[in-house]
Amino acid sequence: MSARDLLLPLIAVLVLAGLAFSGLSGTLLNLLIFMMIISLAAQGWNILGGFGGLSSFGHAAFFGTGAYTTLILQTSLGVNAWAGLVAGVLLGAAVGAGIGFLSFRSGLKGSYFALITLAFAEVLRIASNSAPITGGAAGILLPLDYGFLNLQFDDRRWFALIAILFVGAALALTRWLERSRFGAYLIAIRENEQAAQALGVDVFRVKLGAITLSAGCTALAGVLYAQNYLFVDAHVAYGPWISIEALFAAIVGGLGTMFGPLVGAVALLGLGEITKMVSGGVPGVDLLVFGAILILTVAFVPGGLMSLRQRLTGRRRPRGETALRSEEGA
Amino acid sequence: MYSPLIVAEALLNGLMLGAVYALIALGLTLIYGVLHIVNFAHGALLTVAMFGVWLLAEHLGVDPYLSILIMAPAMFGLGYAAQRFVIGPASHGSDNSILLVTLGLSIIIENGLLAGFRSDTRTIDTDYAFQVVELGPLLLSFPRVVGLFVALLSALVLWAILERTDVGRAIRAVAKEKLGAALVGIEVSHVYAVTFALGCACLAVAAALLMPVFYVSPTTGRAFVLVAFTIVVLGGMGSIVGALVGGLLIGVVEAACSLFFGDSLGQIGIFVIFILVLLFRPTGLFGARQ
Amino acid sequence: MTKMTGQTRRTILKGGVAAAAAATLGAPTVLRAQPAAVKIGLLQPMSGFLAQAGDLASIGAQFAVDEINAAGGIKALGGAQIELLIGDSKSNAEAGAQEVEALNEAGVVAIGGGFASGISLTATQAAARHDLPFLVDSATADSITGRDLANTFRLGPNFSMATEVALQNLIKLNEAAGNPAKTVALVHEDGLFGAGLAQVMQEKLPGLGFEILETISHPTPARDMSNVVLRLRSLQPDLVIPSHYYNEFVLMARTMQQQRVRPMGVYAVFGGAASSYQFVAEYPEAAEGVFDCNHWGDPSNPTDAELKAAVEAQGKHYAYNTPINYSVVKVLAEAIEKAGAADRAAVTEQLRTAEFGSGVMPYGTTKFGEDGQNVNALPLNTQVQDGKINVIFPDQFAQSTPVFPVNG
Incomplete structure (x- = not known):
């Protein structure tokens, strides 16, 4: 990975930061923050689902672990928010490694993998809804207390900036994945697992590494979410909504591409707001549109929005296309 | 602890509810057995059927049980169209894409219903909803007794269709040997759609059996999706007998869990079974193939 | 204008x-x-x-x-x-x-x-x-x-204020009838509202001479109340104190009717349906006699x-x-x-x-x-009497006298 590889992530950060400080209204700024958080969750999903070809329906398990960890540490142990952030990411990654260890050891993939991740997230949701440590159904509320160490800002633009910087870091991580040997192994497994194994790739370890990285990134999204709303409960943390939004953003944006999840999150959430506005606030219309877009994407643009750009500039064979069709004929 | 009478009644309750679960799972496992796809929209399609039953009762005064005669053909048609014109063409035959397309479909259905009906819960009020059948000292809920018998009868009908009709023979042929079936002139995409439609018809019957004792809201089907998947995985993906036995078993397990651990944690039991079976015996109790 | x-x-x-x-x-x-x-x-x-x-x-x-x-x-x-x-x-x-x-x-x-x-x-x-x-x-x-x-x-x-009033009135109710009620079963939804209320009841009721037979929790929305009611049938409590939202309350009340569980009283605190006219209108039989201690407008205004x-x-x-x-x-x-x-x-x-x-x-x-x-x-105590929700406590707002035990 060279300095040139970091140029695009850097430009993205500068553009987004410029936007955050361009005098957006409070509501638009909140929307931008939310886009960044979903984009991070989707960037996590993309590592496993896009590069590794393993579709998870349960990334909520990681998101929620990150969110709960930081709030529990802050409210009951008085740990500062940044330490909570690190702990949240690490614990989220550990949950990812645990689920990955069990699933990959049993050779689960495809639909089976999707279903088991969903089941794990649901178990966590039900358990956290009654366990005392997670505040039961009441959830956990973090008291309002501005300060850099508390990761709470009177001026929300600073929080937006921090979220943007993390998105930039995740972009750089994805770029590294594209360039590294580890990433190459992962893509090889996605394309043809038997062949990769025959060539000496340690399939189990590479997959385990991918889910750990993926979970950590999504857990970071959970930490930022909790820090932004200062509240988490079982539905917010482990509910299916975040698994679905992460998956949507990654697929619509373009699987296995660096900018796909970011572009997908911005496009979908922006479109969601517009639909809500046009429909006059009828509940569910935004998600209805998301569902339709998902089907259309899978049917007609398997490479997502990023492949549209590549088609326009004449580059061929978008990565995502093979990601979605990899199991064809298998 | 509880008197044996109470435990017996709880387990019987579970068994009767399990029969309806089995019916839901039957559709899912049939679709898997023939099309080899995991239909994630199964729960949302159940919700559609439940709303159908509710609409017929609310606006036309049709008894929920009688509405089977209308809803089963309607859901058959809907299922046929969904497979033939949406799922089949959009997914290019890849496993992962089918999963995503059916996920997208379930989100469209759920939110379409949400936009149309809002998230209120709706129930049908019938004279018999809270009647009981007295079996010695046991008080059994009348709609559940009906549920048990109609579910078993439907399974029998499904079995007869598969075993005794030309369509059934074609379905079995495609399930066994897709290429061979195509070579002898069976139109595979038509058979696929018919299979999917049969699965949806099972949902219509299940919906009619559930509505007198249950409510419907746009997300109701979600609660049943994982239960149905658990049954299918437990019974062995694609196994009809497995789905029946698995359904009854899960019903009893759920009742026992909620009696002894409370309703809140009782649901975890099902997911834990699901995870354990997937991890340690992915072929299930009756499934030979995967 | x-x-x-x-x-x-x-x-x-x-x-x-x-x-x-x-x-x-x-x-x-x-x-x-x-x-x-x-x-x-x-x-x-x-x-x-x-x-x-x-x-x-x-x-x-x-x-x-x-x-x-x-x-x-x-x-x-x-x-x-x-x-x-x-x-x-x-x-x-x-x-x-x-x-x-x-x-x-x-x-x-x-x-x-x-x-x-x-x-x-x-x-x-x-x-x-x-x-x-x-x-x-x-x-x-x-x-x-x-x-x-x-x-x-x-x-x-808030909770503490309301439960205090609710418990005082419960004792008044029981004393006026010659203290027939001794055992209680708590049924609550597992959210902040239901679980919080059940906790207060668990702390206070034993000191007031009531024995808590069991605390039963269920999720919201609940699919089915038959197991909850089966447990009630097995326990035979004198009083059932429920705390859940509307749908679950209705489901429980109707299932109790079906399973012929008839305690001396159903005494809700912030009951989801107990003081809702929808419940009373749709299921008059299941609603009859139910008590509630809840937010309620001054009937004389x-x-x-x-x-x-x-x-x-x-x-x-x-x-x-x-x-x-x-x-x-x-x-x-x-x-x-x-x-x-x-x-x-x-x-x-x-x-x-x-x-x-x-x-x-x-x-x-x-x-x-x-x-x-x-x-x-201040919360008011109400009881469903002949299809009407009447205030029974405190005396200055009371519209009628309580009927207790309900299934006497």
Whole structure:
């Protein structure tokens, strides 16, 4: 990975930061923050689902672990928010490694993998809804207390900036994945697992590494979410909504591409707001549109929005296309 | 602890509810057995059927049980169209894409219903909803007794269709040997759609059996999706007998869990079974193939 | 009066960006020929599983706004009209906080409502970010007030206040009948509301001479109550004390009827359906005799009957959400009147120090304590008698005498 590889992530950060400080209204700024958080969750999903070809329906398990960890540490142990952030990411990654260890050891993939991740997230949701440590159904509320160490800002633009910087870091991580040997192994497994194994790739370890990285990134999204709303409960943390939004953003944006999840999150959430506005606030219309877009994407643009750009500039064979069709004929 | 009478009644309750679960799972496992796809929209399609039953009762005064005669053909048609014109063409035959397309479909259905009906819960009020059948000292809920018998009868009908009709023979042929079936002139995409439609018809019957004792809201089907998947995985993906036995078993397990651990944690039991079976015996109790 | 109708003044926020587009700066322009309307926000679950509550609440709030506007608006502001902006919390805590942001952008002076405890906890905190005074209606968790949030006030009684009253009245009820009831089963939903109430009951009931046979929890929404009722049938408690939301209460009451479980009394505290006219109208047999200790309008106040008529005119069934949100708006309007400015800090200061009326709630005057809790808040005890919800305690509001044991 060279300095040139970091140029695009850097430009993205500068553009987004410029936007955050361009005098957006409070509501638009909140929307931008939310886009960044979903984009991070989707960037996590993309590592496993896009590069590794393993579709998870349960990334909520990681998101929620990150969110709960930081709030529990802050409210009951008085740990500062940044330490909570690190702990949240690490614990989220550990949950990812645990689920990955069990699933990959049993050779689960495809639909089976999707279903088991969903089941794990649901178990966590039900358990956290009654366990005392997670505040039961009441959830956990973090008291309002501005300060850099508390990761709470009177001026929300600073929080937006921090979220943007993390998105930039995740972009750089994805770029590294594209360039590294580890990433190459992962893509090889996605394309043809038997062949990769025959060539000496340690399939189990590479997959385990991918889910750990993926979970950590999504857990970071959970930490930022909790820090932004200062509240988490079982539905917010482990509910299916975040698994679905992460998956949507990654697929619509373009699987296995660096900018796909970011572009997908911005496009979908922006479109969601517009639909809500046009429909006059009828509940569910935004998600209805998301569902339709998902089907259309899978049917007609398997490479997502990023492949549209590549088609326009004449580059061929978008990565995502093979990601979605990899199991064809298998 | 509880008197044996109470435990017996709880387990019987579970068994009767399990029969309806089995019916839901039957559709899912049939679709898997023939099309080899995991239909994630199964729960949302159940919700559609439940709303159908509710609409017929609310606006036309049709008894929920009688509405089977209308809803089963309607859901058959809907299922046929969904497979033939949406799922089949959009997914290019890849496993992962089918999963995503059916996920997208379930989100469209759920939110379409949400936009149309809002998230209120709706129930049908019938004279018999809270009647009981007295079996010695046991008080059994009348709609559940009906549920048990109609579910078993439907399974029998499904079995007869598969075993005794030309369509059934074609379905079995495609399930066994897709290429061979195509070579002898069976139109595979038509058979696929018919299979999917049969699965949806099972949902219509299940919906009619559930509505007198249950409510419907746009997300109701979600609660049943994982239960149905658990049954299918437990019974062995694609196994009809497995789905029946698995359904009854899960019903009893759920009742026992909620009696002894409370309703809140009782649901975890099902997911834990699901995870354990997937991890340690992915072929299930009756499934030979995967 | 301007020509605006109730419908046009009642603006439902349509989503973040829409609100932003419509946002005007909330700078008050006092003493103009046509004084600018004063915006008050109402945060209620207009969609989601609590939507029914939000709907009834908004009727009450709008009724108060119409009444104030018809009487000449806010006089201290030259007769400025009140505009009610309704934010939909979608029945969840996170969306509630987001709607507060939207209401803030839309330039409201104060927010009322909240309804559920989880939503109120996050919403008041979100409002605190903008120094927006927030008057909570019926959410009961003790922790809502007393968090050092200067903007947060609560009109209705909290958990501790209500359970204390409920237990005193329960003892009175039991003593008057010669203490027949000795055993209790608690049935509660596993959320903040139900679990919190069950915990208080578990702590207090044994000291009052009741034996708790079992505490049964269930999730919301519940699919089926037959196992819960089976356990009740096995335990044979004298009293069942339930705490859950509407659907679950109805399901339990009907299943109890089916399974022939007939305790001496069903004594709800903040019961989801026990004092809802919908339940009474739809299932009169299951509802008959049920007790509740809940938010309830003063039956001797004529406005209460008007509110009930207004709800029924829309083909809906009356419940406490309407009178308490009517009262929330009345108190907020009085605070703005006293502050003499549509200014958040001034309104907060008034709420902190002054005394107010209590709308149709039976509180006498409203006075907020150091923590923001209305010290005079009081729940009423009701019983369903011959298809009517009658107040039975306290005596000065009682419409009839209690019937206990119910299945004697």
